[in-house]
Amino acid sequence: MIKRCKKIIISGLCAAMFLCLPAFALATEAEVDTSNNQAIGEANTSAAGNDNIGISIGAEITGGSQNVAVGYSTQVINGSLNNAENYGALIIGGGTGNTAIGTNAQVINGTSLEAVGYGAAAGWGNNNTAIGNHAYAGGNVYDRPTPSDNNVAIGHYAEAYGGSSVAIGDHSIANEANTVSVGQPDYERRIMNVAPGYYDTDAVNMSQLRSLDSKVNRVGSIAIAMSGLAPLPYDPKDPTQYSAAYGTYNGTGAVALGVYHYTKPTVMYNMAVAMSDDRWEKSARFGVTWRTGGAKPKPLTPTTIKKTDEETIDSGVKIILADRVGAK
Incomplete structure (x- = not known):
């Protein structure tokens, strides 16, 4: 040892x-x-x-x-x-x-x-x-x-x-x-299992991109539905009007409802709402339209028709009747 x-x-x-x-x-x-x-x-x-x-x-x-x-x-x-x-x-x-x-x-x-x-x-x-x-x-x-x-x-x-x-x-x-x-031209690769991006500089995955694509389709359908709303000409007896429209974009639909109200012949207020079919996107609007300049419109009532107007109307009726008699 x-x-x-x-x-x-x-x-x-x-x-x-x-x-x-x-x-x-x-x-x-x-x-x-x-x-x-x-x-x-x-x-x-x-x-x-x-x-x-x-x-x-x-x-x-x-x-x-x-x-x-x-x-x-x-x-x-x-x-x-x-x-x-x-x-x-x-x-x-x-x-x-x-x-x-x-x-x-x-x-x-x-x-x-x-x-x-x-x-x-x-x-x-x-x-x-x-x-x-x-x-x-x-x-x-x-x-x-x-x-x-x-x-x-x-x-x-x-x-x-x-x-x-x-x-x-x-x-x-x-x-x-x-x-x-992760590749080169004509030899590209996919990147898999990417988490959704959060910060502005993060990468975006396909789920986020598809979600954005669906949102664009819903917004597009709402815009088309809104464009289908339109008022009728002013009627002093019925100054309030209602309008409805339906629009679709890339298979996604939306409905719109609108209200139009004339406070006087030259001023009209309007309001409308719209919603996509799946209720994910909603939209609303409010507006006013007015006219300036030009002669004010006059409703056609018996009191506003002058004698010359009556003669013109009477002459027109006679001509129409004469044409119909000659045709027979």
């Missing part, structure tokens, strides 16, 4: 001394340079700079500090606090806080970049994240040779390079600033 404890203590001391070395290389052709670097593996595994770690075949760190390269042919070239893991993962540039995980994943020129997945790439800007096979987030693409920041691409061949843009899903493209894309 005492011998076993001694072995454990000795092993611990050796490990502590080994880890405290300013730099070490373990395995065939492993190389280290400057201070506090660690190279573990073979075939040109190397670490240069300060506080760097290169693990596995061909893992390489050139310059910078506190970088980690893990995997076959992984590379970290310049920069600090960077991590490259898996076959062919590559980080290039003087940025910090970058991560490339996956076969041929690449992070190029920027800080706080993340590329995760086979062939995923993030670069030419800051705070870009690409997750998924061949996903890309950043700038310097197509007809935009400028850097782009704060982009996120998630999905197979998803691309986000508009600036503060997000692309979600297979082959989705976000190429405009401050946008979220």
